[in-house]
């Protein structure tokens with residue numbers, strides 16, 4: 001924007017910022033952090049009263065109640081670890097190892113070791129035929145493993161096949177007791193809608209459900225540490241974003257206030273970005289429109305004892321119970337947070353989360369909290385009979401945008417979106433890479449910052465042709 005024009009805009013609106021980042025989830029905070037590091041002056045605008053988005057958490061009477069994200073991985077999270085180190089969160093035990101395992105419910109108990117090498121010994125709930133089929137499936141995957149990309153999953157040899165199509169015709173256990181519970185408990189995915197490639201790419205990168213870590217002081221720790229170093233305005237919901245013909249971007253807030261910015265990063269889920277930025281260029285619309293999200297409800301229960309699920313004697317504790325649709329269909333999983341990290345609950349107490357399956361989400365999303373707790377608790381006592389009598393307090397968290405679904409349509413359009421020219425309005429969020437992980441969100445934040453910085457390196461940036469940045 002020309003100097004005089006910028007000044008006029010400032011006078012008219014009151015506030016002008018260098019880069020406005022919309023959304024203080026981990027993708028927006030990463031974008032802002034990397035921009036600031038490069039000498040720019042970003043400001044973050046967050047609708048909620050707190051930072052973290054789907055990585056929010058809160059401390060309450062000695063409990064650490066996480067609302068969304070549970071864990072990160074020691075492998076396959078390089079961008080996250082870079083950020084962790086940059087803000088010093090790795091020092092003084094800020095990141096803890098998770099000693100317990102994921103397990104699948106079958107035949108009245110939990111089978112520990114899903115996605116872990118332990119599972120190759122125990123079977124992790126697979127029948128003998130299922131175990132043989134799994135070995136065959138892994139063998140079949142071997143030639144493509146080097147070619148699966150976490151950034152462009154749809155361009156791998158696995159193509160645009162859905163999870164269900166991938167195992168069609170194979171032993172039913174592969175779907176029912178391995179891939180379906182893994183995709184549904186963690187990502188609220190319907191295996192008939194979502195592609196297998198992002199799941200395989202993530203599992204390859206993280207080496208399965210192996211080497212998991214959690215932030216000692218709660219999963220919002222990284223967001224908080226990053227936010228401390230930035231200018232973040234909370235309680236500021238953006239309503240509309242428009243590009244000015246002369247350059248620069250205008251943001252209108254829900255309270256009527258206006259801010260102008262040289263550039264904007266929309267670090268919100270794609271359907272939200274679409275609503276906020278109706279005049280997005282035609283070439284960006286197909287991918288934005290194709291990106292859908294699964295929904296989920298997570299209810300966290302403070303309990304008066306460290307409850308556990310029934311499992312075979314001598315097996316390692318299960319902290320994440322994956323409940324196959326075949327066994328339930330209403331509850332997708334339970335997590336025993338006190339086994340993930342002992343400090344999630346005061347000594348002698350426990351913290352258990354219930355995750356809704358699609359049917360329960362559809363039924364309960366708009367119902368009052370008490371009804372949500374009652375209905376899910378009614379189901380959860382099948383797995384932990386003492387849950388109701390041990391209950392002290394409950395917290396209901398609704399996610400209308402839980403995880404990008406990575407449908408064949410979205411994956412097909414992703415490459416063109418990543419290769420689009422750089423513009424004054426950029427995007428960040430886990431959906432950019434179509435992987436529902438905080439690492440994908442951090443990577444997308446890095447990419448948005450890189451793209452914005454590339455505009456300044458190009459003298460023709462304001463007029464175009466605008467540069468592209470390879471993702």
Ligand SMILES: Cc1cc2nc3c(=O)[nH]c(=O)nc-3n(C[C@H](O)[C@H](O)[C@H](O)COP(=O)(O)OP(=O)(O)OC[C@H]3O[C@@H](n4cnc5c(N)ncnc54)[C@H](O)[C@@H]3O)c2cc1C
Nearest residue numbers: 023025026027047053054068069070071238429430437438
């Ligand atoms: C239940 C659950 C469990 C998960 N578990 C894990 C896990 O164990 N490991 C893992 O790696 N990942 C996990 N994830 C995924 C991970 O949480 C997300 O991928 C990541 O946090 C997404 O970050 P984001 O910045 O893209 O989006 P978000 O965190 O959704 O951030 C978007 C932000 O934008 C704000 N916003 C929205 N609209 C506006 C507006 N109009 N104006 C201003 N601000 C606005 C929102 O309030 C929010 O703060 C989990 C997710 C869920 C839901």
